[in-house]
Amino acid sequence: MTTADHYRWQRFTPRERLARFAVFLGFAVALAASMRTVEVIPEFLYDAPTQVLDLFKRMWPIEYSYYPEGVHHALVETLHIASLGTLLAIVMAIPVGILGASNIVRVPALNWLAKLILVSSRSVNTLVWALLFVAVFGPGALAGTICIAFRSIGFVGKLFAEALEECDPGPIEALTAAGAPWPSVFLKGFWPQAAPAFWGIALFRWDINVRESAVIGLVGAGGIGMVLDTAMNLFHWDRVALVLLSIFSVVIIAELVVTNIRKRII
Amino acid sequence: MTTRTGNALAAQPERSLRVEHLVKAYQPGKPVLNDISFEVRGQNSVAIIGPSGTGKSTLIRCVNKLIPPTSGAVFVSGENISRLSGRALRHARRKIGMVFQEFNLVERLTVMENVLCGRLGYVSVWQAWRRTYPQDDIDRAFALLESIGLADFVHQRADSLSGGQRQRVGIARAIMQEPHVLLADEPTSSLDPKTSVEIMEVLVQLSEVHRIPLIINIHDVELARRFTSRIIGLSQGGIVFDGPPAELSNDHLKTIYGGEAWLQ
Ligand SMILES: Nc1ncnc2c1ncn2[C@@H]1O[C@H](COP(=O)(O)OP(=O)(O)OP(=O)(O)O)[C@@H](O)[C@H]1O
Ligand SMILES: [Mg+2]
Numbered sequence: 001m002t003t004a005d006h007y008r009w010q011r012f013t014p015r016e017r018l019a020r021f022a023v024f025l026g027f028a029v030a031l032a033a034s035m036r037t038v039e040v041i042p043e044f045l046y047d048a049p050t051q052v053l054d055l056f057k058r059m060w061p062i063e064y065s066y067y068p069e070g071v072h073h074a075l076v077e078t079l080h081i082a083s084l085g086t087l088l089a090i091v092m093a094i095p096v097g098i099l100g101a102s103n104i105v106r107v108p109a110l111n112w113l114a115k116l117i118l119v120s121s122r123s124v125n126t127l128v129w130a131l132l133f134v135a136v137f138g139p140g141a142l143a144g145t146i147c148i149a150f151r152s153i154g155f156v157g158k159l160f161a162e163a164l165e166e167c168d169p170g171p172i173e174a175l176t177a178a179g180a181p182w183p184s185v186f187l188k189g190f191w192p193q194a195a196p197a198f199w200g201i202a203l204f205r206w207d208i209n210v211r212e213s214a215v216i217g218l219v220g221a222g223g224i225g226m227v228l229d230t231a232m233n234l235f236h237w238d239r240v241a242l243v244l245l246s247i248f249s250v251v252i253i254a255e256l257v258v259t260n261i262r263k264r265i266i
Numbered sequence: 267m268t269t270r271t272g273n274a275l276a277a278q279p280e281r282s283l284r285v286e287h288l289v290k291a292y293q294p295g296k297p298v299l300n301d302i303s304f305e306v307r308g309q310n311s312v313a314i315i316g317p318s319g320t321g322k323s324t325l326i327r328c329v330n331k332l333i334p335p336t337s338g339a340v341f342v343s344g345e346n347i348s349r350l351s352g353r354a355l356r357h358a359r360r361k362i363g364m365v366f367q368e369f370n371l372v373e374r375l376t377v378m379e380n381v382l383c384g385r386l387g388y389v390s391v392w393q394a395w396r397r398t399y400p401q402d403d404i405d406r407a408f409a410l411l412e413s414i415g416l417a418d419f420v421h422q423r424a425d426s427l428s429g430g431q432r433q434r435v436g437i438a439r440a441i442m443q444e445p446h447v448l449l450a451d452e453p454t455s456s457l458d459p460k461t462s463v464e465i466m467e468v469l470v471q472l473s474e475v476h477r478i479p480l481i482i483n484i485h486d487v488e489l490a491r492r493f494t495s496r497i498i499g500l501s502q503g504g505i506v507f508d509g510p511p512a513e514l515s516n517d518h519l520k521t522i523y524g525g526e527a528w529l530q
Contacts, residue, residue, distance in 0.1 A: 170370035174436075177330055178443055179359035179387025184394045188383055192374040 059241035066239050067246070071227055075246055077141055078223035081216075082209040085148025090202050093153045097160030104164060104190065114161070121154030126212045130221040141222035148209050148216070156205050163197035164190055199265050203258045210254040214247045281343050282307035283329065283447040283479055288338035290321070290328050297336070298324050300503040306447065306496075311470055311480040313490035316500030317523050322483040325500070326449045330362040331355060343446045360387035363440030363478070365450035365469070369432040371439075373425040377416060380424050380435050381407045384442025403442070410438045414468055430461035434468060441472055448473055450482045454489065462486070466493045487519065 012020065099105050100114030124132075129151050133143040172189040180188070217225020224243060231239040284305040291297040298321040306312050314322050327333040329340050331347070339348045347358040363384075371380045385403045386394055393399065411417055414434045419427065424435060433453060440448060450469060454462035466482075470493050473480035484490050490497055491511040499507030499514070499522040507518045520526050 170368050171372045174370035175383060175386055177332055177359060177364040178384055179356040181391060183391040184386045187395055192372050
């Protein structure tokens with residue numbers, strides 16, 4: 001209340017208003033700075049629609065006849081990379097997830113170790129993992145599989161640890177009180193509670209991995225990406241179109257499969 | 267089956283629980299339980315009553331060291347379990363059956379699997395994982411479920427049962443441990459009055475049949491009077507009454523719970 005007979009109300013104090021203005025100003029400056037770095041060349045921008053149209057013309061008609069000889073094998077390899085990679089990731093993520101669940105392992109240092117592993121796995125991009133393992137194992141599906149596995153540990157492990165932490169402590173207390181050894185408490189107390197979430201996570205990750213494993217071939221890690229890379233380098237745009245269409249179809253099918261199974265387990 | 271168990275029991279010395287000078291302080295210098303001593307043996311059933319927050323749950327959990335006591339000793343059938351840890355503690359816990367207010371069943375497992383969970387302290391991890399429980403355990407579990415009226419629910423998942431049925435499963439799980447003492451922490455607090463009575467009947471009856479001393483934390487003084495042969499009144503961390511229900515007067519209740527308006 002001020003000297004006048006009115007209440008005064010303002011949503012923000014002057015200090016807050018100043019802070020908000022500073023944030024907006026910061027955004028504007030950042031935008032201007034990034035525009036300068038990107039160096040948009042107007043001629044290329046005006047040219048873009050023509051280029052896109054030209055690309056489509058060269059892609060049409062799609063060379064379907066190339067599928068059996070050049071694409072099918074690579075597509076199957078992609079699916080194998082995705083599935084095997086997911087499987088490997090699950091095997092490695094279970095112990096790390098358990099280590100990261102603070103209601104199971106009550107040693108903060110170990111929880112942090114698990115978090116470190118999970119974060120490192122996720123913070124490195126799939127293509128970077130792929131480059132790394134191509135360097136180690138040479139180009140091919142093996143590098144791709146290991147790459148997918150390492151990239152997925154973080155995702156699967158983190159969500160599994162969270163599912164474990166959400167478990168009702170009541171049954172755990174009951175089994176402990178019955179004198180059950182720790183592995184039995186996990187098997188009969190934690191696992192039944194976390195299993196639906198776990199399978200959901202694994203399926204979801206498989207779905208993501210089908211998409212990711214289609215790309216890693218671009219850096220030599222096997223699968224359909226390698227076919228795509230070759231076709232682009234040789235300017236076989238009708239084959240590029242075929243590969244893109246194949247990837248698109250497989251991704252849609254994977255999505256449908258996963259949605260259906262998830263509906264059943266949850 | 268019954269006669270065999272009966273003979274085996276007759277040969278055993280009496281089962282008992284003895285608590286000596288038990289102290290529990292969550293924060294140093296502020297004991298929640300202060301020098302608690304009592305003994306229960308044979309087919310005795312004891313009710314522990316006391317106001318909320320006085321340490322009844324703490325007392326029960328100190329017995330099997332789910333909560334580590336600050337000092338004092340606990341004897342189960344004569345064996346001092348206070349200093350045990352690791353494997354020895356697990357083996358001692360098998361002798362202490364526990365029943366919970368919220369049932370604490372594994373919701374996604376079947377009734378049978380929940381009951382067999384009472385055997386997890388006896389079977390190996392491998393057996394638990396493969397679900398290859400000894401035939402004897404399975405026979406006993408079926409007989410037990412039949413005796414408490416759950417024969418038709420053996421293969422149902424625990425989360426499809428009513429509260430009263432769940433608590434029966436919880437009790438059966440505890441009995442499967444072949445315990446030397448049965449501890450129940452407010453077993454009827456989540457149930458309606460009629461079901462509460464039924465659950466008390468089941469508890470008392472099973473404890474008598476299997477000759478397991480029974481200790482029940484309970485808020486309902488009338489239920490306590492009706493079903494148990496001894497009442498222990500806790501107040502502010504100490505025992506202020508210990509005797510048969512007939513001796514529990516309104517004056518005692520006043521000392522236990524404080525005030526008197528609620529008694530009218
Ligand atoms: N983990 C804990 N850490 C600190 N204090 C606790 C802890 N658990 C319980 N307490 C305290 O100990 C006291 C006794 O709690 P307890 O749960 O044993 O009471 P209770 O008699 O079972 O009560 P109720 O009848 O409501 O179940 C309470 O004051 C509570 O705040
Ligand atoms: Mg309590």
